[in-house]
Amino acid sequence: MPARMIDGDAIWGSKKLRKVSPHLRWHYLYWLPLAEVNGTFEVDVDQIWATIYGTIFPFVEKEEISQVINEFIRADLLSVWNVDDKTFGFFIGMEKPGRLPSASQQKKYKKLYPDWPGLLETSKQPLGNLLDREGKGREGKEREEEENDMALADKLKNIIYEKTGKDRKLSDYLVSGFRKRAGTEKDKLAQFRDFVSSNPDNEYPLHAFLDTEVEELLVAPVVTGGLVQNPDVLDVAAKVFEHCDLAVSGKSLTALDNLLKNGYKAEEIIQAFKYFYSKLDGFDQKHAVRNFFEKGASESVIKSLGDYQKRQADLQARLEALPITPLKARQTDEDEGEDIF
Numbered sequence: 001m002p003a004r005m006i007d008g009d010a011i012w013g014s015k016k017l018r019k020v021s022p023h024l025r026w027h028y029l030y031w032l033p034l035a036e037v038n039g040t041f042e043v044d045v046d047q048i049w050a051t052i053y054g055t056i057f058p059f060v061e062k063e064e065i066s067q068v069i070n071e072f073i074r075a076d077l078l079s080v081w082n083v084d085d086k087t088f089g090f091f092i093g094m095e096k097p098g099r100l101p102s103a104s105q106q107k108k109y110k111k112l113y114p115d116w117p118g119l120l121e122t123s124k125q126p127l128g129n130l131l132d133r134e135g136k137g138r139e140g141k142e143r144e145e146e147e148n149d150m151a152l153a154d155k156l157k158n159i160i161y162e163k164t165g166k167d168r169k170l171s172d173y174l175v176s177g178f179r180k181r182a183g184t185e186k187d188k189l190a191q192f193r194d195f196v197s198s199n200p201d202n203e204y205p206l207h208a209f210l211d212t213e214v215e216e217l218l219v220a221p222v223v224t225g226g227l228v229q230n231p232d233v234l235d236v237a238a239k240v241f242e243h244c245d246l247a248v249s250g251k252s253l254t255a256l257d258n259l260l261k262n263g264y265k266a267e268e269i270i271q272a273f274k275y276f277y278s279k280l281d282g283f284d285q286k287h288a289v290r291n292f293f294e295k296g297a298s299e300s301v302i303k304s305l306g307d308y309q310k311r312q313a314d315l316q317a318r319l320e321a322l323p324i325t326p327l328k329a330r331q332t333d334e335d336e337g338e339d340i341f
Helices: 008-012 027-034 045-053 062-074 138-164 172-180 185-198 205-211 213-218 231-244 251-261 266-278 288-293 297-321
Strands: 040-042 078-083 086-091
Touching: 027 045, 027 062, 027 086, 045 062, 062 078, 062 172, 138 172, 138 185, 138 205, 172 185, 172 205, 185 205, 231 251, 231 266, 231 288, 251 266, 251 288, 251 297, 266 288, 266 297, 288 297
Parallel strands: none
Antiparallel strands: 040 086, 078 086
């Protein structure tokens, strides 16, 4: 990766960086040099930890790196996308004039990561051309994006109201984060509608929806194009729905997929869920799927049932091993000499 000069004034006065949790802001300066000459870097937690933190900040946990990615995306500092099962990132604003080498200079470098999809085709002259392909100035383009965000916010609010009957206020940076997410607006709105339908009681649906983005990108997707990719996941989800009329979706599908990948059998997962569901009252049963799969109840219930079944099997084995002596009628000497009429 190239040496990189940092624009101090831009960072010190950054409104976007101010949206990041204060205890995580310091990471930004250390992440900027990750970008190659075209501004792209691979979003791989292990690789990032080894490059930045392994030597000088070994106390930083990898879970914190995932939090940093989420925070940067939410603050509109970072855009992420998938190419060939890998996740790449681009620091938004790096495309501005003078921050990246020109296209001709970039050609000197081999095996660069894919270009950010948000880069304009015409910016291949030098990067960061001030006009877009329709000839609009940067200020005009930003003004148009703000207008688009206003219209998008109304669409998102309508979906939330339609599915929950509640009117929610949406912050500008969340709406902007939704717009920056990879995919067409139509597809993203459809995904959000499905998410709200599956999580009608969530107080912050858009926040929760965007919070799933990095987790879904860093692993192979369980759902692609609205279809569950793993037939074993689909089979368990269908049996759960058959039992309680609750659909397994979103993060719960990912958690279910992880259970199966970690060696748990479909039968024991289903049995454990049925037992877990039977112990809940009417109100808690509404949240049974989420609590069982996403909140970590699944493994403890499976283990508890497994331990119980093992104890029962051990007890049965001990009973079967006990010696059995035939019972004999007890007779006394007097009985033996007694005449019976």
